[in-house]
Amino acid sequence: MSALNVQIYRINNDLAELLFNPGEVDLRVGETLTLRERESGRSVIAQVIAFRSATYPSLLREQLDTLVGVPNGHSDGRGNGHSDGRGHTNAHSDGRTDLPPTMEQQLALVEQLEGHEDEMGNIKVALAKIRKTVSTHHNGDAGESGDAHSSGDARWEDWDGWIPARDVDISRTGDRELFANATTDKGHRLYLGRSLAGHSFHIEGQDLEKVNVITGVKGSGKSHLAKVVLLQLIEAGAPCIVFDINREYIHLPPVQLDPQTGKTLKRGIVHLQAGGNFRLSVRQFGLSPLMTLLQRFGLPEVSALYFENRMARLWAEADAIEQRNGLSSVPYVGLEQLIQMAEANEYGGSSSSTVVNHAIRSRLEAVRNTNIFARNPKEAASLGDAYRKIREGGALVIDVSSLSNLAREGFVQAIIELIKDLCLWEIDHDTHRFPFVFFEEAHLYVSKKSIDYIVTRARHLGITSFFVTNMIHGVDEAVLRQADNLFVLRIPFEDDVRHVSRGAATDYETMMAFVRRLRQHHALVIGNVTAQYPLIFEVDALRHVNTAGETRYFFRE
């Protein structure tokens, strides 16, 4: 990799200030640079996080300040200096100590700058964060070949504090080296887009597993990125489930099955419409989500207790019948039947049974109006059956757009329970085809309790989740911290960035610098998929896929 015409101005802790002429060198935020000390061949890896303009007089003044002892860092005069920021001499990790630059050296820089006032008008300072050291083992012969970094073999280690001193060559770190160190390849590569240098950017599917957060301001491209990931997962043969609140995923290519064998001819999506062709039986829905729903409709606590008791007995009887005679012999219990039971005062309540049963009945009627329950056994869809259609690669797109907010929350909670059952089945059969679940606009319908449940049980159950949300403050700090990967699109607001950086494995400074001004269609990713190295990439445009949502317009074309 050829050296760039970039000079170290000074190094302050882990922050290198680099001088360059933007007319000559085009540096970008997020780009990775190798700073190699010519004499020793040792290198550090630094990432550009920001720019500031420098004027000739300002640089000169800073130099003069150091000359007269203002503690502002120091330089060795050839632009190759470093400082600990307090004006002290710098102890290297290998025991060497650099003397502060001499006055002669300081003046040399001033001289060097002089006579270049025109160009100096264009000079810029790039702030680059030192993140890694290149393993000396792999870097040992670099001094001779001078080209260790272009091989892509250089291995990174955590930065140990060593900083290059004199005669430093600065070059762009090649994508091969970057990817070799930040990503892995276990044979399940997913294509996400392009690196800043324009090369294909892949991540390892296994590194995506468990908990992911995709966040960014409204319209920044979160759903688009989610679709990119989803389509790659489908192609890689993974089963996915999407909670689609805006009917944005329903136009993705549908799955094609052989009508005879049921085998997958072409991987794709299955569109399930909650409240339409996809309704659950009361038993499938599960008692706990049903209780939540009834209570959200205002069922008083005492009535809830009576109802829950009776239902628990009812399902125990159903289980017993199923055990003895099979599922088909279990009498069907739908909401209608439950309402009739209330009319017959069957939920108990002793002296206040009329009040209790009346309360239960009115809430059951409200639940009936949500349309999430099957009205007869034929209508009751099975998530397991649907899952089988996409188990070898595909997605169940569960369209929850027509449900009310309350119904949606209960419905999703019930589906999460059913997903758990699917996972347990996979564990029991040692088949491990665990789903990747996308929660679009998660903040609108996934309760904190459900999120906690998914996040804490994910590792045990095998579920991988993606929480897609623009309500950045709505994402619990604990979830952010437990997230294996964080995909961040543009976030212009400082407050939101602060919140996100609490969980991320990177510093606030980097997060601020990267996401506040992310270019259109670019995303930052940090986590297991990048070995915790923050990477910016351009998200694939998905040109040949219909990614359009269904926005209804008044003023139509």
Ligand SMILES: Nc1ncnc2c1ncn2[C@@H]1O[C@H](COP(=O)(O)OP(=O)(O)OP(=O)(O)O)[C@@H](O)[C@H]1O
């Ligand atoms: N990488 C990309 N290439 C091409 N188009 C993109 C890309 N990313 C986003 N878009 C387009 O930009 C628009 C907004 O993207 P998207 O709907 O994904 O944003 P969002 O963050 O999910 O917004 P909202 O908060 O409203 O849900 C869409 O029309 C989408 O197709």
Ligand SMILES: [Mg+2]
């Ligand atoms: Mg969206």
